[in-house]
Amino acid sequence: MEEKINPAAASYHYEQLAKIIENKIRTGEFAAGSRLPGEMILSQEYGVGSNTVRRALDILRERGLLVTVRARGSFVVEQLPGIDNGQDEQ
Secondary structure (H helix, E strand, O other), X not given: OOOOXXXXXXXXXXXXXXXXXXXXXXXXXXXXXXXXXOHHHHHHHHOOOHHHHHHHHHHHHHOOOEEEEOOOEEEEOOOOOOOOOOOOOO
């Protein structure tokens, strides 16, 4: 079942999109090291603007789930935080 943005929800669209993408990362649909679809594709797939996609990707970068390489795209990190050994190391 494809998750969708709920326009009636109390949370912002970018927060919803970040949660959807994070779930796909954590379940392995977006595998470690894999490149995410581009902003335009995500925008069309979820029916949101490119600014919404950018903000969602910013959230995921802040959480340590993505890295972005200029002119190449956004990639899932090899080692997901909070999953292996001792969780979030300080």
